[in-house]
Amino acid sequence: MSLPLHIGFIMDGNGRWAQGKGLPRKMGHEAGAKALEKIIDHCRTIGIQCATFYAFSTENWSRPKEEVDALMSLLDRYIAELHRKISSGEADVYKDVQIRFVGDLSVFSEERYSRIRELENLTDKPHSRLRINIAINYGGRNEIVSAVNRFIAENPGRPLTEKDISLRLYTEGCSDPDLIIRTAGEMRLSNFLIWQSAYAEYYSSPVYWPDFTPKELDIALEAFSKRTRKFGNVAK
Numbered sequence: 001m002s003l004p005l006h007i008g009f010i011m012d013g014n015g016r017w018a019q020g021k022g023l024p025r026k027m028g029h030e031a032g033a034k035a036l037e038k039i040i041d042h043c044r045t046i047g048i049q050c051a052t053f054y055a056f057s058t059e060n061w062s063r064p065k066e067e068v069d070a071l072m073s074l075l076d077r078y079i080a081e082l083h084r085k086i087s088s089g090e091a092d093v094y095k096d097v098q099i100r101f102v103g104d105l106s107v108f109s110e111e112r113y114s115r116i117r118e119l120e121n122l123t124d125k126p127h128s129r130l131r132i133n134i135a136i137n138y139g140g141r142n143e144i145v146s147a148v149n150r151f152i153a154e155n156p157g158r159p160l161t162e163k164d165i166s167l168r169l170y171t172e173g174c175s176d177p178d179l180i181i182r183t184a185g186e187m188r189l190s191n192f193l194i195w196q197s198a199y200a201e202y203y204s205s206p207v208y209w210p211d212f213t214p215k216e217l218d219i220a221l222e223a224f225s226k227r228t229r230k231f232g233n234v235a236k
Ligand code: FPP
Pocket: 011, 012, 013, 014, 015, 016, 017, 029, 030, 032, 033, 036, 054, 055, 056, 057, 060, 071, 074, 075, 078, 134, 184, 209
């Protein structure tokens, strides 16, 4: 079975999962974080090279303050928990996993920013088995604008190429995603990896993210392996 090298995950449906159980929406995000760890573990086990998870978009700030606060509190606890697990070597799930937080991190407090960088540094080994990108305050358009601005500052007057942009994206070091998976039956990209996913296969899973188990990922991978990828060419 041919596996994607890089998978992008749009983790949708946390709110509906919680509401369906009569729970507050934030409980859906808590359950979503647990699902995330199982999926990371599975990606590592089956040999995926890179996985990018959409955790918080540049547009998510417009949600009710209570929900934004709950997500930021979850993020802080998630970072602290990962730091503890990785530095103690307690969990195999993060062994040889390189972690990156991608997005415009300049909006976060100095404290949160330095905890993020500390965690990343802790996982910065040259021969990592899996790289994961957790997208926070991430927007695809914002990412492209930031890459272009960096290019202009570094190369005044030189015409821009596609490679110039690709080399300056937050996901630099990962190949373009081969597969984008969105849960909760939705069919939108929602500003996620819009440059990188130009030739990605898209898969919509009907289950809500907290119910997206490794078995559901295997179903998506099976569907991916049956796709014919043409990259603008004819089928061979
Ligand atoms: C979209 O579902 C999901 C989010 C905006 C948050 C995703 C976060 C996680 C999966 C937890 C991991 C998070 C961190 C910070 C590490 P939704 O709430 O829009 O679902 P709905 O469409 O059913 O309302």
